[in-house]
Amino acid sequence: MRIYLIVLVLVSVFSSAFAEDSILKYPSEIENMHKRAADEDVDLHCTTWRFAAEMNNLAPWKTIPVECADYVKNYVMGKGYATDLERVSEEAFIFASSVEFSGDGKDIWVFDIDETLLSNLPYYIDHGFGLELFDHSEFDKWVERGVAPAIAPSLKLYQRVIDLGYKVFLLTGRKESHRLVTVENLINAGFQNWDKLILRSPEEQHKMATLYKSEKRDEMVKEGYRIRGNSGDQWSDLLGTSMSQRSFKLANPMYYIP
Amino acid sequence: MRIYLIVLVLVSVFSSAFAEDSILKYPSEIENMHKRAADEDVDLHCTTWRFAAEMNNLAPWKTIPVECADYVKNYVMGKGYATDLERVSEEAFIFASSVEFSGDGKDIWVFDIDETLLSNLPYYIDHGFGLELFDHSEFDKWVERGVAPAIAPSLKLYQRVIDLGYKVFLLTGRKESHRLVTVENLINAGFQNWDKLILRSPEEQHKMATLYKSEKRDEMVKEGYRIRGNSGDQWSDLLGTSMSQRSFKLANPMYYIP
Numbered sequence: 001m002r003i004y005l006i007v008l009v010l011v012s013v014f015s016s017a018f019a020e021d022s023i024l025k026y027p028s029e030i031e032n033m034h035k036r037a038a039d040e041d042v043d044l045h046c047t048t049w050r051f052a053a054e055m056n057n058l059a060p061w062k063t064i065p066v067e068c069a070d071y072v073k074n075y076v077m078g079k080g081y082a083t084d085l086e087r088v089s090e091e092a093f094i095f096a097s098s099v100e101f102s103g104d105g106k107d108i109w110v111f112d113i114d115e116t117l118l119s120n121l122p123y124y125i126d127h128g129f130g131l132e133l134f135d136h137s138e139f140d141k142w143v144e145r146g147v148a149p150a151i152a153p154s155l156k157l158y159q160r161v162i163d164l165g166y167k168v169f170l171l172t173g174r175k176e177s178h179r180l181v182t183v184e185n186l187i188n189a190g191f192q193n194w195d196k197l198i199l200r201s202p203e204e205q206h207k208m209a210t211l212y213k214s215e216k217r218d219e220m221v222k223e224g225y226r227i228r229g230n231s232g233d234q235w236s237d238l239l240g241t242s243m244s245q246r247s248f249k250l251a252n253p254m255y256y257i258p
Numbered sequence: 259m260r261i262y263l264i265v266l267v268l269v270s271v272f273s274s275a276f277a278e279d280s281i282l283k284y285p286s287e288i289e290n291m292h293k294r295a296a297d298e299d300v301d302l303h304c305t306t307w308r309f310a311a312e313m314n315n316l317a318p319w320k321t322i323p324v325e326c327a328d329y330v331k332n333y334v335m336g337k338g339y340a341t342d343l344e345r346v347s348e349e350a351f352i353f354a355s356s357v358e359f360s361g362d363g364k365d366i367w368v369f370d371i372d373e374t375l376l377s378n379l380p381y382y383i384d385h386g387f388g389l390e391l392f393d394h395s396e397f398d399k400w401v402e403r404g405v406a407p408a409i410a411p412s413l414k415l416y417q418r419v420i421d422l423g424y425k426v427f428l429l430t431g432r433k434e435s436h437r438l439v440t441v442e443n444l445i446n447a448g449f450q451n452w453d454k455l456i457l458r459s460p461e462e463q464h465k466m467a468t469l470y471k472s473e474k475r476d477e478m479v480k481e482g483y484r485i486r487g488n489s490g491d492q493w494s495d496l497l498g499t500s501m502s503q504r505s506f507k508l509a510n511p512m513y514y515i516p
Contacts, residue, residue, distance in 0.1 A: 047305075048341045055312055055507040059356075065342075083306045098317075111466045128267045160462040 046071035052254050056235040064130040072253050073129045076121060079124050084251040089153035092248045094227060096161050099228050099245075108159045108195070108225045110217070110244060112232035113172040113182065117158065117187060117222045118148035130254035143174065146181040150189035154231065154250070158191060168194040168227065171216055171237075172256065173209050175200045207258045214240030266335070303327060304329035308511050314493040316401075318516050322388040330511050331387045334379060342509040347411035350506040351485060354419050357486050363490045366453070366483045366503060367419045370490035371430040371440065375416065376406035388512035399431065404439040407445035412489065412508070424486065425453040429474055429495075431467050431515065433458045444451060467515045472498030 046068035064072050072120050079126055101107055103247050111117055123142040124130065142148075162168055174182055176199045183197065213236060220227060221242045229243035230237065233252035238244070304326035310316050321329050333339055358440070369375055381400040382388060400406075409512055419424055432440055434457045441455065462470050471494060478485060479500045488495065488502030491510035 045339055045343055047338070051309070051342055051509065052345050052349060053314060054309060055346075057346050057506050059349065059352050079302055080305070083302055084309055087306050087310050088313075088315050091310060091317065092318050190285050243497075248315055251309065 001178055016105075017027055033236065042067060042071065053253060053256065054251060056239075058256070061256050063133055064254065066131065066167065067251075069129065069131045072131075076124070076129060081251060082122045085151055086153045088231075088248050089157040091162050092157050092246075093193060095246050096157075096164055096166065101165055103163060103165075105167060105210070106225050107228050108169050108220065110169050110171050110220075110227055110230040110232075111154075111158065112234070112237040113170055113186075114148075115233035115254075116231055116237070116250055117154050117191060118185060119151045119172070122147055122148070124254050134255060140178075143178055144181055146185040146188070148185055148189065151250075153216060155190050157231070161229070162193055167225070168193070169196045169198065169220065169225075171213055173200060173212070175205065176202065177183040182229050184192060201235050209234065209236035210240045213237060214242060217242035217244075290426070293457075300325060300329065308333070310512070311511060312498075312509060319514050320438070321391055322512065324389065327386065327389045330389075333496055333511060334382070334387060343409055344411045346489075346506050346508050347415040350415050350489060350504075353417050354415075354422055354424065354487055355505075359423055362422075363425060364483050364485050365424055366427050366478065367424040368427050368429050368485055368488040368490075369412075369416065370492070370495040371428055371444075372406075373409075373512075374489055374495070374508055375409060375412050375428070375436040375449060376443060377409050380454050381513050387393065387489060390512060398436075401436055402439055404443040404446070406443055406447065408449065409508075413448050415489070419487070420451055420458060425483070426451070427454040427456065427457045427478065427483075428452050429471055431458060431470070433463065435461065467492065467494035468498045471495060472500060475500035475502075 024155065033084075046065070049058075049065055049068055050071075054091070095133055096109065097106065120139075120142065127135070127138070132136075145194060158168065170186075179197070179199055182199070185221070186197075198216050200207075207215075217227060217230075218241055227242065227244040229246055229248065231248045231250060232238050233250040234257045235249070236257050238247040238249060267308050302412070304323070307316075307323055308329075311319070356508055357365065370376055378397075378400065381397065383395070385396070413479065416426065428444075437455070437457055442459070444450075444452075446456075458465075458470060463474075475485060476499055485500065485502040487504055487506065489506045489508060490496050490514045491508040493507070494515050496505040496507060
């Protein structure tokens with residue numbers, strides 16, 4: 001009888017383990033495999049999309065692809081974005097250090113502001129990481145709070161190029177009416193000692209960013225400045241006329257400015 | 259006796275399953291976790307490196323990072339590279355279709371050849387995917403065999419832009435003495451009906467690629483051509499003077515030409 005009981009217990013343990021394997025675990029394993037394969041497809045597709053966006057290969061886009069919403073969120077909130085920002089800061093510094101200075105104070109570094117020196121990630125966390133259509137008045141409210149944090153690796157580069165002897169020009173698509181709040185925000189975030197802060201005048205409000213920024217760089221060159229480096233998260237910060245000797249493209253998979 | 263045997267069998271099956279779990283599986287799971295974490299670190303680091311390379315943020319480089327050898331191999335031999343090449347072909351076609359033609363035969367598309375129309379992947383498979391220092395004489399031997407396959411999505415784009423009415427100019431860093439073998443290779447790979455094939459003359463041999471290609475584009479513009487699109491795997495194909503209306507950067511994580 002005791003043996004019979006032991007057998008019963010063992011059989012029941014063994015068969016329930018077996019049942020779990022065949023009825024519960026096995027299908028969930030298959031589901032997991034399918035899920036992993038689907039995840040890998042989305043990851044591949046969205047990495048390709050992100051590369052195409054960053055290399056300026058895409059047609060102008062207004063929102064990120066719906067299927068890449070989680071991908072973009074995970075990238076900007078995770079290690080990927082942080083690591084990319086650190087890398088571009090280091091590479092820009094390597095170049096900045098290699099430039100031979102004339103010492104006449106005409107060597108400059110141009111920085112864009114949004115997503116280059118200051119991060120609007122707190123805003124985009126509340127607005128789908130680029131999944132929502134850009135809302136000018138909502139974004140203006142955020143800008144006017146003046147609380148955008150520094151992008152730490154960019155602050156490091158900023159201080160390093162000033163220490164190397166570059167003049168720093170800030171060239172932003174923000175409007176002139178936001179000058180004060182922008183200055184306050186920059187200072188609170190740790191930026192100081194820039195030589196020029198150039199914002200859009202009312203008549204420049206509707207110019208394409210590439211044209212507006214090119215014209216401003218043209219003026220710098222006319223004034224005898226040598227644009228050695230230019231850091232921006234948009235190709236419209238970097239391309240056009242009077243391009244910098246070297247351009248540094250910071251990652252930004254959340255929005256596109258033509 | 260029969261019951262005793264059954265118990266024995268069940269106990270031995272059950273305990274061996276248990277032993278496998280606790281003694282074999284558990285430590286190998288920990289090892290796997292460590293391995294996965296290390297793999298993820300390398301993957302993150304090498305993805306950041308690849309982005310920095312593709313966005314032209316890196317200082318000139320001669321070989322890929324040693325720690326990214328497997329990563330680059332897996333990328334170019336796997337789905338990643340193929341998917342990226344398909345995407346840039348599609349995006350270029352979308353732009354090409356959107357251009358309004360004047361019909362005077364002056365709208366052109368410029369293509370680079372190596373890693374843009376023709377793939378040297380068979381060569382790089384034998385040479386560490388960019389891990390070895392570039393060997394001019396070895397690579398020349400490969401070019402002279404004239405067997406580089408077409409990059410299929412680029413062949414598709416090539417045919418589509420010709421069908422749309424663009425003239426196609428091929429602008430390559432290959433030397434004039436390789437004209438015949440290059441023509442043969444292109445034709446065998448499916449390319450035909452180009453309008454110009456521009457190779458480096460002996461006196462241009464030591465010019466930087468950016469300068470050489472800019473001068474050639476300057477000439478096109480002087481002759482009245484409108485460079486609507488430019489496809490290349492190197493930024494030296496795309497940047498400089500007389501830049502194209504839109505540039506399309508094909509992925510190439512294996513080598514860098516300044």
